[in-house]
Amino acid sequence: MLDKKYNHKEVEKGKYKKWLDKEYFKCGDKSKEPFSIILPPPNVTGKLHLGHAWDVSIQDIVARYKRMQGFDVLWLPGTDHAAIATEAKVVAKLKKEGINKYDLGREKFLEKCWEWTEEYGGNIREEWANMGLSLDYSKERFTLDEYSVNAVNKAFIEMYNKGLIYRGKRIINWDPEAKTALSNEEVIYKDTKGAFYHIKYFIEGTKDYLDVATTRPETLFGDTAVAVNPKDDRYKHLIGKNIIVPIVNRVVPIIADSHADIDKGTGVVKITPAHDPNDFEVGFRHNLEQIVIMDETAHMNEETGKYNKMDRFECREKLVEELKEKDLLIKIEEITHSVGYSERTNVMVEPYLSEQWFVKMKKMCEDLIEMQKDKNKKVNFIPKRYEKILIQKAEECYDWCISRQLWWGIRIPIWYKDGEMKVSIESPGEGWKQDEDVLDTWFSSALWPFSTLGWAMEDDSLYKRYFPTNFMSTGYDILFFWVFRMMFQSQEFTNQNPFKECYIHGLIRAKDGRKMSKSLGNGVEPSEMVEKYGADALRYYLTTNSAAGLDLRFDEEKMASTWNFINKLWNASRFVLMNIEDLKKESLDNLKLEDKWILTKLNKTIKEVRKNMDKYELNLAGSTLYNFIWEDFCDNYIELSKSSLNDNTTKTVLLKVLTSILKMLHPYMPYVTEEIYSMLPIKDSESIMISSYPKYNKNNSYIDEEQLLNKVLEDVTNIRNLKVNNNITKESSIKLETSKDLESIYKNALKIKEEQLITGIPSDKEEYNYKSNYINITFYQDGKVINKELLISEIEKLEQSIKKRENLLANENYVTKAPAHVVELDRQKLKEEQEKLNYLREQL
RNA sequence: GGGCGAUUAGCUCAGUUGGUUAGAGCACUUGCCUUACAAGCAAGGGGUCGGGAGUUCGAGUCUCUCAUCGCCCACCA
Numbered sequence: 001m002l003d004k005k006y007n008h009k010e011v012e013k014g015k016y017k018k019w020l021d022k023e024y025f026k027c028g029d030k031s032k033e034p035f036s037i038i039l040p041p042p043n044v045t046g047k048l049h050l051g052h053a054w055d056v057s058i059q060d061i062v063a064r065y066k067r068m069q070g071f072d073v074l075w076l077p078g079t080d081h082a083a084i085a086t087e088a089k090v091v092a093k094l095k096k097e098g099i100n101k102y103d104l105g106r107e108k109f110l111e112k113c114w115e116w117t118e119e120y121g122g123n124i125r126e127e128w129a130n131m132g133l134s135l136d137y138s139k140e141r142f143t144l145d146e147y148s149v150n151a152v153n154k155a156f157i158e159m160y161n162k163g164l165i166y167r168g169k170r171i172i173n174w175d176p177e178a179k180t181a182l183s184n185e186e187v188i189y190k191d192t193k194g195a196f197y198h199i200k201y202f203i204e205g206t207k208d209y210l211d212v213a214t215t216r217p218e219t220l221f222g223d224t225a226v227a228v229n230p231k232d233d234r235y236k237h238l239i240g241k242n243i244i245v246p247i248v249n250r251v252v253p254i255i256a257d258s259h260a261d262i263d264k265g266t267g268v269v270k271i272t273p274a275h276d277p278n279d280f281e282v283g284f285r286h287n288l289e290q291i292v293i294m295d296e297t298a299h300m301n302e303e304t305g306k307y308n309k310m311d312r313f314e315c316r317e318k319l320v321e322e323l324k325e326k327d328l329l330i331k332i333e334e335i336t337h338s339v340g341y342s343e344r345t346n347v348m349v350e351p352y353l354s355e356q357w358f359v360k361m362k363k364m365c366e367d368l369i370e371m372q373k374d375k376n377k378k379v380n381f382i383p384k385r386y387e388k389i390l391i392q393k394a395e396e397c398y399d400w401c402i403s404r405q406l407w408w409g410i411r412i413p414i415w416y417k418d419g420e421m422k423v424s425i426e427s428p429g430e431g432w433k434q435d436e437d438v439l440d441t442w443f444s445s446a447l448w449p450f451s452t453l454g455w456a457m458e459d460d461s462l463y464k465r466y467f468p469t470n471f472m473s474t475g476y477d478i479l480f481f482w483v484f485r486m487m488f489q490s491q492e493f494t495n496q497n498p499f500k501e502c503y504i505h506g507l508i509r510a511k512d513g514r515k516m517s518k519s520l521g522n523g524v525e526p527s528e529m530v531e532k533y534g535a536d537a538l539r540y541y542l543t544t545n546s547a548a549g550l551d552l553r554f555d556e557e558k559m560a561s562t563w564n565f566i567n568k569l570w571n572a573s574r575f576v577l578m579n580i581e582d583l584k585k586e587s588l589d590n591l592k593l594e595d596k597w598i599l600t601k602l603n604k605t606i607k608e609v610r611k612n613m614d615k616y617e618l619n620l621a622g623s624t625l626y627n628f629i630w631e632d633f634c635d636n637y638i639e640l641s642k643s644s645l646n647d648n649t650t651k652t653v654l655l656k657v658l659t660s661i662l663k664m665l666h667p668y669m670p671y672v673t674e675e676i677y678s679m680l681p682i683k684d685s686e687s688i689m690i691s692s693y694p695k696y697n698k699n700n701s702y703i704d705e706e707q708l709l710n711k712v713l714e715d716v717t718n719i720r721n722l723k724v725n726n727n728i729t730k731e732s733s734i735k736l737e738t739s740k741d742l743e744s745i746y747k748n749a750l751k752i753k754e755e756q757l758i759t760g761i762p763s764d765k766e767e768y769n770y771k772s773n774y775i776n777i778t779f780y781q782d783g784k785v786i787n788k789e790l791l792i793s794e795i796e797k798l799e800q801s802i803k804k805r806e807n808l809l810a811n812e813n814y815v816t817k818a819p820a821h822v823v824e825l826d827r828q829k830l831k832e833e834q835e836k837l838n839y840l841r842e843q844l
Numbered sequence: 845g846g847g848c849g850a851u852u853a854g855c856u857c858a859g860u861u862g863g864u865u866a867g868a869g870c871a872c873u874u875g876c877c878u879u880a881c882a883a884g885c886a887a888g889g890g891g892u893c894g895g896g897a898g899u900u901c902g903a904g905u906c907u908c909u910c911a912u913c914g915c916c917c918a919c920c921a
Contacts, residue, residue, distance in 0.1 A: 004881075189920090196921080214921055227921090261921080269921040276921085337920055389848070389916075396917075476916090511856080513914085545857070545869090550849080551914090555856055561869050564883050575880035612860085619858070623868070638880075717887080724875070724887045751878070801865075813901035822863050822902095829864065 002577060002679070006570035008534025008563070012671045016129050024689050025134045027074035027466075035071035036466035037063055038449050038499075039135065040474050040482070041143065044079035045086050045120040048127040050508040050516065050542075050554060051475060053526035057539040058473045058503060058618065060133045064667040065613050066470075067134070068693040074466050075134060076452055078141035079124055081117070083409040083441040084178055084186075084344045090116050090408070091178075106407050113408045130527060132535050132670045134689070139462070141452040143444045144410065151451030152410045152444050153425045155493060160414075160423045164360050164492075165402075167414075167421075171277040172401050174352030176298035177345040180405040181356050183440060184398065185481050187340040187349050194337055196265065198330035199323060201226055204242035204251055210235075211330055213265040215337060216275075217323070218316045220245055221293040221304045223252060225271040227282060230256035232267050245270075246328045247319070248305070257282050274353040290353055296405075298350050312350070357403035357412060357437070364488040365397040371491055379487065382503045382616050383549040386479060390487075393480055400485075402440045409438030446485035449498035471616075472499040475507060476549065503616050506551035513553055524554055536669035537562040543668065544622030565626060566672055569665070572634050573676045576658045580651045583681050590649040593741060596702035597709040598637040601628060602657050607696040609664050622668060629661055636713060643748050655682065660694040712742055712774055716749040719770050719777060726768050732781035733758045733765065742774055771839055791840060798837050805830045 003010075019025065027034075037059050042052055063075040090113050091101050101109055128135060141147050159165040173182040197217045200209040212226060223245045228235035239256045259282050260269045273283025274290040283290060293303045300307045300315050307315045323329040340349040369391055372378045381387040403412060415422045415432040422428045444451070449472075453463035468490070474483060483502060490498035509515060510522040517523065529538045541562040546552040591599075605628040612621035637657070644650045659680060666673040666688050677688035685691040722728070734756045738746055746752070758780070761767075765780035805826055808814055815823055 002880090005883080006881095212921075216921090259921095265921055267921095271921095278919095278921085335920095339920085385848070392847070392917075480916090547858070550857095553856065555870085557870055558856075560883080564869095564881095567883060568881065571881035571884085573880085578880070615860085617860075620860075623858070626868080634880085635885085639878095639885095721887060805864095808901085811901060815901080817901050818863070825864055 002570065002574040002676075004571075004574075006563075006567040006672070008536065008566075008672070011675045012132075012534060012536075015671050015674055016132060019134070019687070019689060020137075022687065024687065025075070025136050026138060027072055027136050029072045032070055032072035034074065034466050035063075035066045035471075036074040036076070036469040037471045037473075038452060038469050039075065039077045040472075040478075041078040041080040041141075041445070041448065042124055043082040043085055044117050044124065044142065045082070045089060046124070048124060048131075048526055050524055050526055050529075053131060053529075053538060054505060054508060054542045054552070055473055055475065056128065056131055056133055057542050058505065058616075059471070060131070060539070060670075061543060061618060061667040062471055062473075062616065063134050064670065064689065065693065067689070068663065068666070068691065070692065073134075074136055074139065074462075076139045076141065077128065077133075077135040077137060078448070078452060079121065079143070080441060080445060081143045081408060083404060083406050083438060084175075084180065084182075085441075086113060086116065087406050087408040088178060088344055101407075109407055127527060130530050130535060131539065134670075139452070143441070143448070147454060147457060148444050148447070148451050149410055150456035151447045152439060153413050154456040155447055155489065156413055156439070156443075157423050157425075158493070159359065164364070165357060166360065167355060167357050169353060169355050170358070170401075171275070171280045171351050171353050172356050173340060173342075173349045174296070174298075174354070175342040175345055175347060176296065176350055177342065177347040178406065179296045181352075181354065181401050181403060182342060182349065183401050183442070185442075186343045188343050189338040189340050191336050192339040194335055194339070196333040196335055197320060197323075198266070198333065199246060200328045200330060201246060201268075201270070202244045203238065203254075204244055210238075210243065210254075210268045211266045212268050212270050213333075214270055215335075216316070218300070218304075218307075218312055218319055219272045219275045219293065220270065220319075221248055221300070221307075222272040222274050222291040223248075223250070223270045224273060224283065224288040224291060225252050225255045225286060227255050227257040227260040227269050227271050228267060229258060229260040229262045232260070232262045234267060246326070247322065253286075255282075255286050257285065276351050280353070292353055294350065294352070296352075356401050357414075359400040359402055361397040361399050361488075364492060365394040367491055368394050368484075368488050371497065377497060379497045379499060380501045382501060383547075386476065386502070386504045386549065390479065390484055393484055400440075402443050403435075403437040404440055405436070406438050409441060410444060411435070412437050412439060442481055442485055445482055446489040447493075449486055449490060450494055455493070467494065467498075468496050469499045471501050471503065473503040473505065476504050477507060479504065501616070504549050506546065506549060509551050509553045511553055511555055516554070524556075529556075529559060533559050533563045534566070534671070536672050537566055539670075540565070540622065540668045543618045544626075545619065547619060548616070565630070566669065568630060568634060569661070570672065570676070572629070572638060573658060573662075573679075575638060576654045577676075577679055579645050580655050580681060583648070583651045583655060585648075586652040586655065586682060587648045588652055590647065591653075591702075592644065592649070593705055593709055594637060594640040594745065595649060595653045596705040598632060598653060598657055599700050600702050600706040601632045602660055603696060603698075603700045605632075606660065606664070606694045610693075610696065613667075618668075625661070625664055629665075633657060633661065640745060640748060643744060655680065659683065662688060663691060663694050708774075709745075711772070712745055713749070715770070715772050715775055716746065718772075719750055719775075722768060722770050723779070726779075728768060728779045728781060730756075732756065732779045733762060735759070735761070735778045735780070737776040738774060746775060746777075769839075795837065795840050798833055798840065802830065802833050802837065805833070 039059065040055065042048065059075065063073050067073045094101060094104065094112065156165065173184065173187045175182050194215050196213045196215060198211050198213045199217060201212045202209045210226065226243050228239065238254045241254050242251050243254050244251055259278055260267060271279045271282050271288065273279050273288050274292045291303055293301055294312060295301050298312045300310045300312065302308050304315065307319065310318070320329065341347065342349055372387065372391060412435040413423055413425050414435040415424055415428050416435070417432045427434065449469055450463060450467050453467050454460045455463050486498045490496065514520060514522065526538060537559060541559050545558060605624060608624045609621045612624065641650050641654060662673040662677050674688050677683060734752060735758055762780050765782060768779040770777050809826055809830065
């Protein structure tokens with residue numbers, strides 16, 4: 001016997017281990033059609049947050065659904081070394097111990113990183129288990145294992161040989177804290193208070209100066225020109241003359257370049273080719289010298305004279321003082337402008353001239369756009385709009401900086417000796433030195449859908465069977481970081497897209513709509529919710545409370561109401577199990593009206609749920625189930641079944657409906673459905689996980705009976721309403737006229753006792769009547785206080801409705817143009833309303 | 845500057861190719877311990893679907909426009 005209350009801790013205990021022991025999560029049944037999902041690998045040293053919990057719930061639902069439909073499902077788990085994020089954490093930890101990364105040396109430092117990975121790597125696996133995820137752990141991968149490293153090397157070498165990867169001295173985004181280059185995607189722009197510093201630049205040999213405005217005065221040490229727009233009449237005469245950079249007193253040319261915007265600031269712009277991406281381009285066009293004025297920690301270098309070794313911000317302050325003193329500062333105009341910060345270390349990014357490795361993007365972006373136009377090859381995005389966003393990104397693509405001056409990662413397979421350069425995994429021989437840099441962590445992630453399957457391994461059988469994968473799910477925040485890059489890399493190396501469907505979900509927000517973050521202290525841990533409400537409740541809540549692609553505000557009240565729903569399921573199951581214990585053999589020979597009704601509703605529900613599951617509309621499938629279970633099954637069918645619980649047919653219907661409900665809920669709520677399923681007296685498999693998903697069966701539909709009981713239940717509601725409104729008690733006498741078939745249903749639903757029934761009409765009582773096509777019922781009791789107001793307002797409402805409908809049906813356009821069944825429904829409805837109106841008028 | 849999304853009940857949100865009276869959870873009112881469940885049951889109240897215009901027999905849904913909030917990209921001397 002089940003407990004009276006659902007206890008998620010009891011229910012969830014031990015089940016995951018059992019599934020693992022039985023190897024239900026393992027793929028490989030060749031007799032079945034393959035279906036594959038690759039889990040987006042979380043940061044190995046991170047924690048599972050609610051966003052992950054959402055993401056993995058979606059995937060597990062799809063995996064379990066497909067498995068129950070008879071697919072050979074591979075859901076491959078893995079973790080990411082997350083180069084910069086992990087390295088930053090290890091550096092911070094060492095710092096606390098008073099150890100400097102560079103003193104430790106590369107090899108020792110990597111040992112520390114591996115230790116860290118071992119220590120924290122288990123956390124993630126534990127949290128996957130808590131969520132009940134049906135991952136095939138025998139295929140688990142890590143972005144630094146040989147599957148990934150081999151693939152990265154193979155891909156790099158191929159791209160290098162094709163000329164898709166090149167080395168160049170460019171302005172990149174430099175993180176002076178982590179001392180590494182970043183890709184554009186790793187820079188976050190934030191509005192920051194700053195100022196325009198207007199500085200006097202004297203024209204050579206004159207006492208005239210130009211007002212040059214800059215937000216970064218300290219970069220003047222690197223100025224090698226001042227530019228004006230060639231069309232700017234104010235300065236035309238100065239083009240070709242020289243100007244003197246203040247403080248350093250360097251003589252530089254005044255050049256004409258369209259980069260200078262006539263309407264912006266003073267129209268004069270200083271050019272610092274080594275410290276600004278636009279200036280770099282200008283410098284390139286005009287063949288200007290590039291003077292680097294900072295070191296890799298964003299401290300000033302020897303080019304800056306007395307400011308040498310000073311921090312960039314301190315230098316700015318001191319330099320402005322000096323400019324003031326020397327009367328070179330015209331004014332300081334405070335502004336708010338957006339400034340780039342490093343995604344990981346949160347320090348202000350410095351545009352920095354350095355030698356880096358890049359992936360040439362133009363051709364691959366064009367190919368991606370082309371492939372997206374091919375119906376058979378494209379990735380289907382859910383929701384669709386993300387395809388457009390991706391194409392826009394591809395249209396304005398720029399080259400991808402892939403080298404990172406870090407140690408934790410996959411090293412670039414390039415070797416140098418005496419100015420020569422060779423691409424190779426192993427050292428080409430004596431005296432060759434490998435490039436010091438590692439690759440952007442996203443370079444390995446981009447290959448993930450096929451590297452994990454053994455694309456670069458001798459045994460590529462998994463790759464052959466499961467690639468391309470069927471389904472990918474991820475948040476929109478990594479659309480450009482990851483989805484985009486997986487697509488072009490996969491297209492480059494396999495000529496096809498890495499997945500057929502790509503489900504994009506939003507971000508989890510706090511209840512007030514703000515981002516969940518450590519600093520705000522409003523974060524919610526999934527493990528906390530699992531503890532409090534169970535994994536089943538968390539999974540169902542996350543996947544049924546928003547539409548695809550939109551953010552979700554986390555609301556613990558809804559978690560609680562999800563728990564209530566499971567408790568409802570639990571108790572309905574309790575009721576069914578209590579009453580079918582002795583069911584030996586299923587039998588449906590004696591179907592009553594309510595049996596046909598619930599079986600038809602069930603059949604419709606199966607159809608609807610499957611339709612939505614197939615479209616990955618998990619919220620719609622979920623709410624269809626919710627309504628069916630709570631309203632149709634619990635509130636109506638179970639109540640009606642109570643009068644015939646000894647009947648084998650009733651028992652069978654209860655079992656059948658419950659079994660189907662459990663199966664359809666299983667992808668959402670694996671634990672509780674497994675628990676209840678295990679107690680069913682008759683079932684088709686040892687675990688619900690490996691049972692088959694309910695199928696729509698058109699022979700199981702009794703449309704007429706369904707309609708009839710729907711009407712009867714409407715009557716029941718109306719009669720209950722009449723009773724409530726008029727205070728009709730259990731002691732009232734009742735005259736009941738209805739058909740034989742419906743009598744017991746009405747009696748049951750309205751809880752009419754035999755002794756209340758009378759045949760004559762008592763003269764001294766007041767009467768209350770309700771009549772429809774199926775029933776004519778009158779209640780008699782003393783002391784009538786007619787609720788005239790209520791009756792009148794009801795009549796008024798009805799009259800309005802009738803008028804509206806009559807007008808509609810009088811409209812020839814409507815009658816001729818609208819579909820026949822819609823018009824027919826209106827006619828029927830009108831008839832019913834008119835009958836009801838007559839009735840109400842009589843009562844008044 | 846370019847683009848995307850949101851705006852529906854007091855709150856948080858669903859709403860499929862345009863088609864009966866726009867739904868749910870929570871909150872609210874009234875009455876019930878009816879032996880599956882009081883974390884429940886029964887009956888209710890509450891919405892001119894952000895504003896305006898258009899297409900249509902018919903618009904929460906399609907088109908245009910305005911507003912507010914949010915996000916992404918680009919620029920940022």
